[in-house]
Amino acid sequence: MYMYLPIALTSVNALLVMGLGLAVGLLSGLFGVGGGFLMTPLLMMIGIPPTIAAATDANQIVAASASGTFSHWRLGNVDFKMGLYLLIGGFVGGATGVQVIKILRATGGADFMIKITYVVMLGLVGSFMFVESLNAMRKTKKVQAAAIPAAAPKQKQGGFFASLPMQTYFEKSGVTHSALVPLFLGTFVGVLAAIMGVGGGFLMVPVMIYMLRMPMHVVVGTSLFQILFTCIEVTYLQAYSNHTVDFVLAILLLVGSVFGAQIGTKLGKKLHGEQLKILLSIIVLAVTVKIVMELMMEPAILLSYAGGH
Amino acid sequence: MKRTSCMDSFRYMLAVAVALFVLAALPVSAAQTLTCAVTPDYIPITFSYHGAQLSITGQSAPTDDLIVSIISKSTDTALKYQEKVGGLVWMKKGTLEFKDAPGVYLLHSTADLNRILAADERNQHLLGYEALRGHILIEDSKGNPATGNWFDEYLKFKKNEKVYDIQEGTVLRQHGVEGNTYQAKVAWPYQAPPGVYTVEVLAVRDGKVVDRASSNFEVKSVGITAALSKMAFEQAGLYGIMAVVIALLAGFAVGAIFKKGGGSH
Secondary structure, three states: OEEEEOOOOEEEEHHHHHHHHHHHHHHHHHHOOOOHHHHHHHHHHOOOOHHHHHHHHHHHHHHHHHHHHHHHHHOOOOOHHHHHHHHHHHHHHHHHHHHHHHHHHHHOOHHHHHHHHHHHHHHHHHHHHHHHHHHHHHHHHHHHHOOOOOOOOOOOOOHHHHHOOOEEEEOOOOEEEEOHHHHHHHHHHHHHHHHHOOOOHHHHHHHHHHHOOOOHHHHHHHHHHHHHHHHHHHHHHHHHHHOOOOHHHHHHHHHHHHHHHHHHHHHHHHOOHHHHHHHHHHHHHHHHHHHHHHHHOOOOOOEEOOOOO | OHHHHHHHHHHHHHHHHHHHHHHHHHHHHHHHOOOOEEEOOEEEEOOOOOOEEEEEEEEOOOOOEEEEEEEOOEEEEEEEEEEEEOOOEEEEEEEEEEEEEEOOEEEEEOOOHHHHEOHHHHHHOOOOHHHHHHHOEEEEOOOOEOOOOHHHHHHHHHHHOOOEEEEEOOOEEEEEOOEEEEEEEEEEOOOOOOEEEEEEEEEEEOEEEEEEEEEEEEEEEOHHHHHHHHHHHHOHHHHHHHHHHHHHHHHHHHHHHOHHHOOOO
16 A cells, blocks of 8 residues: 655555554653654655655654653653753753754764764663663562562762752652753753754653653653654754655654554553663664664665755 | 550559559658657656556657657756765765756667667767766765766666666567557656656667657646645645644544553552
């Protein structure tokens, strides 16, 4: 069943595209990531020009993250207060990142450094999460064997973070932070996301887990809430300024992804926080390996249309 | 009497000869006029569009070789290129400008192009990839001629898009009651953008182009496909809002349908 895309000016297998949407939506509901890292290259593989692939993906993430946020909200897993601070930081960071990239590109050779930095960062984050979750899972088993009730982890942040002004309690996450912390971290991820040309879910989720000390399930819901707003902005700007949103392609993708997000959320409910973390770390490491392979292997075709990641 | 009879039979034979000559000459002169028709000559782009099958037919002289081409207007195309950086990783390095390059280049012929057509004729009529190689100028972002094998990479890129293709020996000829006819079946790629395209048929004799005929066909977006495309460019703001609102509604609607998945940790 083929369908013609009016903006991408190409024809795609509708069932294949819906299947892609389903798979990426599942990841989104499960881990709270947008999935652009996976979707954009897959769309390019089936012949969608890079700029249209990236912009249309943002459009379908609006649907998937709305679907996921809604379900996680019903489960009580969305920290709106934290999400809002991160979002404000993310907007500032995104705008800053765009300027930073202009300066970096003008100096030349920046792309190389950016890509290497990103790969190293993803690799470190993935490895750290993997080892940390593995240790935590082992510990839990030992604790259970000894029949000692597991104490709830202390959600307290000491040192420098605690000394900052504007301390506030985040009820849903059960943590106290200075409002400046999520604002700063949101900006940091926003800058990196803008420079890398990706949504930043893969960095935001570990930042929420390890730096903001939020419980894993609240992390997923809050990340989706934040992604929802970021992607609304991206979709509108891309459609308005660049005319790169293919509505038909977005519909095909979101038909799959909204259901995928629901299945992901249900599946996530059945898994423990540590299990989710270890699965996410495996995916982060797989993405790292994929990027390294792409960088090292000679591409089949050395030319491409401008745009994309 | 005998003389009259001789004259009659002479006249009779002359009439038969003239009639035979006329009969023999008519189909030959008709067949030697090169004609070209393309079916369909209008291809609507609807939701289910996935390219089309073009049938190009006409009449030609019996011994001439034929080249059927669909070559769109030449334009300048900018493409990003990748190179190995630091001897280790492949990265997008910059932009190359391919000047005067046709967007679509489809060629079918009765036989091997290099065998039926002299090199200067191939270059003059832009027939064959080697002729294109000499025609397309490749420049870097500073306007200097690019070094390296970038034309071959360009061909690879365009062939992968299915908009560049040469097929030799695929124009078939028939000599029958309808005269000397030919037919070429061309798979029209859905990757080619909408527009008016010209099919040109060249008759080749003794290594030279001796005749040409052409016919147009139109590929056009219609219905919702055309409306969406128009809206995306002419009412971009509204289009953006529509894309966001529908995505939000779809997300929340499916979220609501799955409400039984509720409960907390």
